[in-house]
Amino acid sequence: MMREAPLPPGSTIGILGGGQLGRMLAAAASRLGLKTHIYSDEDNAPAFDVAAEATVAPYTDTQALEHFAASADVVTCEFENVPAASLEAAGRAAKVFPPPKSFAVAQDRLAEKDFIAGFSIGVAPYAGVESLDDLRSGLARVKLPALIKTRRLGYDGKGQALIRVARDAEDAWAAIGRVHAVLEGVVLFEREVSVIAVRGQEGTLGFYDPVENVHENGILAMSRVPADISASTAFEARRIAGAIAEALGHVGVIAIEMFERADGSLIVNEFAPRVHNSGHWTLDACVVSQFENHVRAIAGWPLGDTARHSDAVMTNLIGADVEQWRALAAEPGTAVHLYGKAEARPGRKMGHYTRLYPKR
Amino acid sequence: MMREAPLPPGSTIGILGGGQLGRMLAAAASRLGLKTHIYSDEDNAPAFDVAAEATVAPYTDTQALEHFAASADVVTCEFENVPAASLEAAGRAAKVFPPPKSFAVAQDRLAEKDFIAGFSIGVAPYAGVESLDDLRSGLARVKLPALIKTRRLGYDGKGQALIRVARDAEDAWAAIGRVHAVLEGVVLFEREVSVIAVRGQEGTLGFYDPVENVHENGILAMSRVPADISASTAFEARRIAGAIAEALGHVGVIAIEMFERADGSLIVNEFAPRVHNSGHWTLDACVVSQFENHVRAIAGWPLGDTARHSDAVMTNLIGADVEQWRALAAEPGTAVHLYGKAEARPGRKMGHYTRLYPKR
Numbered sequence: 001m002m003r004e005a006p007l008p009p010g011s012t013i014g015i016l017g018g019g020q021l022g023r024m025l026a027a028a029a030s031r032l033g034l035k036t037h038i039y040s041d042e043d044n045a046p047a048f049d050v051a052a053e054a055t056v057a058p059y060t061d062t063q064a065l066e067h068f069a070a071s072a073d074v075v076t077c078e079f080e081n082v083p084a085a086s087l088e089a090a091g092r093a094a095k096v097f098p099p100p101k102s103f104a105v106a107q108d109r110l111a112e113k114d115f116i117a118g119f120s121i122g123v124a125p126y127a128g129v130e131s132l133d134d135l136r137s138g139l140a141r142v143k144l145p146a147l148i149k150t151r152r153l154g155y156d157g158k159g160q161a162l163i164r165v166a167r168d169a170e171d172a173w174a175a176i177g178r179v180h181a182v183l184e185g186v187v188l189f190e191r192e193v194s195v196i197a198v199r200g201q202e203g204t205l206g207f208y209d210p211v212e213n214v215h216e217n218g219i220l221a222m223s224r225v226p227a228d229i230s231a232s233t234a235f236e237a238r239r240i241a242g243a244i245a246e247a248l249g250h251v252g253v254i255a256i257e258m259f260e261r262a263d264g265s266l267i268v269n270e271f272a273p274r275v276h277n278s279g280h281w282t283l284d285a286c287v288v289s290q291f292e293n294h295v296r297a298i299a300g301w302p303l304g305d306t307a308r309h310s311d312a313v314m315t316n317l318i319g320a321d322v323e324q325w326r327a328l329a330a331e332p333g334t335a336v337h338l339y340g341k342a343e344a345r346p347g348r349k350m351g352h353y354t355r356l357y358p359k360r
Numbered sequence: 361m362m363r364e365a366p367l368p369p370g371s372t373i374g375i376l377g378g379g380q381l382g383r384m385l386a387a388a389a390s391r392l393g394l395k396t397h398i399y400s401d402e403d404n405a406p407a408f409d410v411a412a413e414a415t416v417a418p419y420t421d422t423q424a425l426e427h428f429a430a431s432a433d434v435v436t437c438e439f440e441n442v443p444a445a446s447l448e449a450a451g452r453a454a455k456v457f458p459p460p461k462s463f464a465v466a467q468d469r470l471a472e473k474d475f476i477a478g479f480s481i482g483v484a485p486y487a488g489v490e491s492l493d494d495l496r497s498g499l500a501r502v503k504l505p506a507l508i509k510t511r512r513l514g515y516d517g518k519g520q521a522l523i524r525v526a527r528d529a530e531d532a533w534a535a536i537g538r539v540h541a542v543l544e545g546v547v548l549f550e551r552e553v554s555v556i557a558v559r560g561q562e563g564t565l566g567f568y569d570p571v572e573n574v575h576e577n578g579i580l581a582m583s584r585v586p587a588d589i590s591a592s593t594a595f596e597a598r599r600i601a602g603a604i605a606e607a608l609g610h611v612g613v614i615a616i617e618m619f620e621r622a623d624g625s626l627i628v629n630e631f632a633p634r635v636h637n638s639g640h641w642t643l644d645a646c647v648v649s650q651f652e653n654h655v656r657a658i659a660g661w662p663l664g665d666t667a668r669h670s671d672a673v674m675t676n677l678i679g680a681d682v683e684q685w686r687a688l689a690a691e692p693g694t695a696v697h698l699y700g701k702a703e704a705r706p707g708r709k710m711g712h713y714t715r716l717y718p719k720r
Contacts, residue, residue: 030410031696049411309670325393326366332665333667340394
C-alpha cells in the first residue's frame with residue numbers, strides 16, 4: 001500500500017456504532033486531537049456523549065451513510081456485523097478501515113473457519129450445515145458433543161445450540177432457525193486466551209500481551225494479564241494473531257480468541273476485526289490502549305507502544321452488577337469504567353473495572 | 361457538611377471553560393458514565409468535541425449561566441478567574457464546586473499571600489501595593505530584586521514585571537498598568553515543586569506524589585515525578601497542600617506550587633483551585649488521574665487511588681512544538697496528548713507528552 005500522510009490533528013474519525021466501544025474509541029481519538037462523528041441506529045447511543053457529531057439512522061440507509069462518511073476523513077466500525085453494502089456506501093465518500101475482507105470473513109463463521117484452517121492454524125473440527133441431513137452427516141465427523149452456530153450475526157452466545165446426544169440434532173436445528181450454520185466439535189481446553197493485535201496501513205504489527213479470559217453464560221466475565229501460559233505458548237499465540245492479521249490485510253485492532261489445550265497447543269476459536277472486550281485492560285495497564293492504537297492505525301499514525309506497565313484483571317459489570325459502582329469506586333488500585341447506558345438490562349454490558357497490580 | 365448521595369452515572373457535570381482542562385475533565389467524566397455540558401465564551405472550544413452539550417456565551421451572561429447550570433447536576437470550573445457574580449448565577453441553579461472561597465482567595469494575589477501566611481506556611485516576603493509610594497516603601501521591606509504582580513487576572517507570566525534596581529520601580533508600576541498589585545521579593549530556590557491534592561465533599565484528602573517543575577519564559581515546560589526531594593520534604597509539601605485545602609474548605613483538585621530552598625525548606629508560590637498542567641502526567645502514570653479525581657470529588661464519589669505505577673516526565677507542546685507530534689507518536693513509552701486547537705499561536709499550549717519509566 002502506498003505510504004500516505006497520517007491524518008493531522010483536527011481530522012474527523014467516523015465511527016459506525018455508538019456503544020461502549022465507540023465511546024471508548026471517541027475518548028481515545030480526543031487524546032490525539034482528533035474529532036469523532038458517531039453513526040448509530042439508536043437515539044442516545046453512549047458514544048454520542050463524547051463525540052463532536054452524531055448521526056442517528058439505520059445502518060442500511062445508504063444515503064445517510066454517504067453523507068456521514070463525507071464528513072469524515074476515515075470511517076471505522078465498532079462492530080463486525082455491519083452490512084457489506086453499508087461499508088460500500090461509506091466507502092464511496094471516505095476511506096474505510098478495516099478493509100472489506102476483514103468484515104467478510106468475520107461475518108461468516110464458515111468462511112472464518114475455512115480461512116483460518118487454510119493456512120494451517122488449528123481450529124476445532126467443523127462442518128458446514130445447510131440442512132438437517134448435513135447436520136447429521138457433520139455430527140459423524142466432528143463427534144459429540146458439538147455446537148451448531150448460525151453462520152451469520154451471532155455473538156455473546158446467541159444463535160447457537162449445544163448438541164449433547166444425536167437425538168438433540170433436530171431440536172438444535174430448529175433452535176437456530178434452520179439457517180446456514182456451522183457445526184463445531186466441542187473441544188476440551190485448559191483455558192481461553194486472546195491476543196489483541198494492531199496492524200498499521202503499512203503492515204506494521206503490534207501485539208498486547210496474551211490475555212486469559214473467563215466466560216460466564218456465554219459472555220466474557222473476566223480477563224487477566226499475564227495469562228498463565230508458557231513463554232512459548234505466548235509466542236505462538238502472537239504468531240497466529242500476526243498471521244491472521246497479515247492474511248486479511250487488516251488495518252486496525254483485531255482480537256483473536258484461542259483455546260489452549262492440555263498439551264499446550266492452541267486452536268483459534270474466532271476473531272473480531274475490532275477493539276475487543278478482552279482488551280479493555282489496556283486502557284489502564286498500557287502506555288497506549290487498544291482504542292488509541294485502533295485510531296492510530298486507521299488514521300495512518302505510527303502505532304503506539306503496546307507495553308504493559310502493570311498486571312491487570314478486568315471484570316465486566318453485566319446488568320445489575322453495575323449497582324456495585326460506588327463500592328468499586330472506593331477500592332484502591334481499581335479503575336472503574338461505566339458506559340453511560342440508562343437501563344441495566346440482564347446480560348447488558350454496563351461497565352467494567354480493572355484492578356492493577358505491580359508487574360510480577 | 362451533610363453527607364449527600366453521590367451523583368449517579370448518567371448525571372451531568374457542567375464545566376465553565378472549554379479549553380484543554382475542560383476537554384480532559386470531560387473525557388474523565390465519560391469514564392464514570394457521566395455526561396458533560398461545557399460553557400465557553402469561544403466558538404469551537406476544544407472541550408466541545410467530547411461533551412454531550414455545549415453553550416457559547418460570555419462568562420458575564422448571568423441568564424445563560426443560570427440556564428446552563430439548570431441543565432447540570434453540579435457545576436465546576438476549569439479556570440480560577442471566573443467572576444464571583446458568574447459563580448453566584450450558576451449557584452442559583454446548581455451546586456457549584458469548588459466553593460466560592462477557593463476562587464475568592466486564588467483570584468487575588470494579596471489575599472492569597474495573606475491567607476497562606478496566616479497559618480504559618482512560608483511565603484516570599486511581600487507587600488500590598490496601591491500606589492507608586494506603596495511600591496517604593498514595599499521595596500525597602502522585600503528587598504531587590506523583586507516582582508510586582510497585578511492582584512487579579514494574571515497567569516503564565518502575564519501581568520507582572522521584574523524590578524532589578526530601585527530606578528526600575530516607576531517603569532514596572534506603569535508596565536502592570538498602575539493597578540492594585542502585590543510586590544514579592546525574588547527568592548532563591550533550588551527547584552519548583554508542586555503538589556496536586558484532591559479533597560472530597562466530606563473532607564477526605566488525596567495527594568499525588570510531589571512533582572518537580574521547570575518553567576521556560578514564565579510557562580510550565582516540564583514536570584517530572586518523582587521530584588528530586590527528600591522524603592521529609594515530600595512529607596512537608598503534602599502537609600502544606602493538605603492544610604491549604606482544608607483551610608479553604610476546598611472540594612475538588614487543587615494544585616499548590618512551592619519553591620524548595622537550599623536548606624530544604626518550602627515556601628508556597630501560589631495555588632490554583634483546579635486541575636493543573638503539572639498534574640497532566642497523572643493521566644498516564646496513575647490508576648486514577650487528577651481529572652477523574654476532580655470529577656469524583658465534585659460529584660460526591662469516593663476519591664480514586666492517587667498511587668503512581670510509573671515514573672513520568674511530562675513535557676508541554678507550546679506553539680510550534682506541536683509539529684513534533686508525528687515523531688513523538690512513534691516513540692516507545694510515550695503517551696501523546698493533543699488538545700484539538702486549530703491554530704498553533706506562540707505561547708499557546710497545544711498538547712503535551714508523557715514519557716513513562718518503570719518506578720525506581
